[in-house]
Amino acid sequence: METEFKITRTSREIYTKLFEKYTLEQLNKIPDGFSNNLIWNIGHIMVSQQILVYRGAGQPLSISDDLVSLYMRGTRPERDATQEEADQIKELLFSTISKTEEDYRNGLFTTYSARKSELGFSLDSIEDAIAFNNYHEAIHLGIVMSLKKFV
Template sequence: MESIFNVCNVWKTNRNLYLKYFEKYTLEQLNKVPDGFNNNLIWNIGHIIVAQQALIYKGSNLNVYISDELFGLYKPNTKPTGLTTEVEVAELKILLISLIEKTETDFYNGKFVTYNERMTGTGFHLNSILDAFEFNNYHEGLHFGYMMSIGKFI
């Protein structure tokens, strides 16, 4: 139990770092795909939200808290297909933090009973919900690094 608490603390810190991008960059900058990149700042934010829902919830055979449309826009192997609007940005901003609270509540209420063991596209073996939480933090850290690089070209 203490291990999951530590994982969630890292996750909260990570997500708060992501939130700062909304303060630092304009909508135009969030949507800009710099030369040499496949995506933009806002896509990375949407992607980590979608990936968390897939890793934790779909991996546990539970319903996700995001729309199918959002999932389709930001799932793995996608890239921006248009400009993200202020309304969509506001939704992503809310989801960044609210999904942590929902996930913690669901965890402590015993919703995560089973986990579908799997190998990630990057070669990590996920055997349990704790593995999924830990990998999620790793994955979000990778995308934060991509965002730091993108930010240098905006």
């Protein structure tokens, strides 16, 4: 699992750099032909990790219900994210992963509700969920790379 956590941290470092490179206005811009923006993709991967890992394991999430409702699967940006919200998402990118690593090492995840992902991957264990999360983050990184060309 050390490799999986290392991959997640590397992914999150890439996402974090977007906050340094782009203004809030650029993070919020939805280019023509796209249905979301940079900040939505960043918030979405953070929310999805919490849902995949914690909800799947029957544990409470480390993020607010408000963030979940704004960035979960099936949502799209209804309004511009505020600077406060962007700062919160940036901080949560690493704090949520640190907590997940700690909780995993401490044996918090004793059960997992097996299911298939939207893409058909079998998620039978917490390890599957953590590994699939990396795949999911990579998909969104590809979307982010496309979005960056237009902001």
